[in-house]
Amino acid sequence: MARKTMIAGNWKMNCLSADGIELAKGIASEVKSMGKPECEFLVCPPFTLLSSVKKALRGAKVALGAQDAHFNVKGAHTGDISPEMLKDIGCTYVILGHSERRADHKESNELINKKAIAANQAGLKTVICIGETLEERDSGKTIEVCTQQILGSVPDSATAANTVIAYEPVWAIGTGKTPTANDVEEVHAAVRKVLAKKLGKANANKMRILYGGSVKPSNAKEFLSLEDVDGALIGGASLKVADFIAIAKNAGF
Numbered sequence: 001m002a003r004k005t006m007i008a009g010n011w012k013m014n015c016l017s018a019d020g021i022e023l024a025k026g027i028a029s030e031v032k033s034m035g036k037p038e039c040e041f042l043v044c045p046p047f048t049l050l051s052s053v054k055k056a057l058r059g060a061k062v063a064l065g066a067q068d069a070h071f072n073v074k075g076a077h078t079g080d081i082s083p084e085m086l087k088d089i090g091c092t093y094v095i096l097g098h099s100e101r102r103a104d105h106k107e108s109n110e111l112i113n114k115k116a117i118a119a120n121q122a123g124l125k126t127v128i129c130i131g132e133t134l135e136e137r138d139s140g141k142t143i144e145v146c147t148q149q150i151l152g153s154v155p156d157s158a159t160a161a162n163t164v165i166a167y168e169p170v171w172a173i174g175t176g177k178t179p180t181a182n183d184v185e186e187v188h189a190a191v192r193k194v195l196a197k198k199l200g201k202a203n204a205n206k207m208r209i210l211y212g213g214s215v216k217p218s219n220a221k222e223f224l225s226l227e228d229v230d231g232a233l234i235g236g237a238s239l240k241v242a243d244f245i246a247i248a249k250n251a252g253f
């Protein structure tokens with residue numbers, strides 16, 4: 001089953017205007033020089049930079065995504081951004097349920113599910129994040145936790161066309177620590193099985209499952225060559241043009 005590899009950058013709460021524009025321009029120029037890369041590039045800057053990054057990416061095959069969205073179309077929700085607003089500004093993707101939002105904002109599977117439905121209805125594709133904490137891993141609950149997160153956060157209406165899953169062990173994010181390739185493949189294969197039960201085999205076989213957590217140029221090939229790993233969600237290393245591009249190139253793109 002051919003699944004197009006996704007190389008996605010999650011900029012988190014980083015970059016002021018000048019840095020963000022420079023980063024986006026650098027990525028755009030590198031991607032243009034790759035000709036027709038067989039992978040799909042995505043960058044997810046903070047809300048404040050979406051508009052200027054969109055301009056900086058002009059002409060390059062790099063999709064734009066946001067890092068969160070509300071589940072309502074509009075209304076009295078001070079400080080929030082709706083999926084329609086993101087679509088309007090040129091986003092095609094939105095990350096939902098990142099572990100930092102699950103932790104910092106107590107986002108539940110139920111809330112993420114509602115957000116995903118709203119995002120899809122607005123015409124956005126979602127990148128829904130799951131992953132266990134170190135404590136959960138140490139007590140042997142990795143697959144169980146990921147299963148519950150998939151069942152709870154991924155809406156029944158999800159399809160391979162409107163949804164991407166990102167498996168990110170919480171303890172591997174920003175720490176330089178990573179699971180072994182075998183561990184990653186085991187979780188991804190288990191996640192695909194759960195997706196097959198929930199959404200049907202055809203959707204599950206086509207749905208991309210990214211790995212995230214301390215992905216860098218030196219380990220990109222190891223993870224991206226695994227059968228059930230269909231790309232990477234990259235935090236720290238996505239803030240440097242050379243590293244972000246080297247992750248794709250080292251993986252053979």
Ligand code: PGA
Pocket residue numbers: 010168172173174175176212213214215233234235236237
């Ligand atoms: P990291 O972050 O690459 O800095 O570990 C990944 C993520 O949180 O998406």
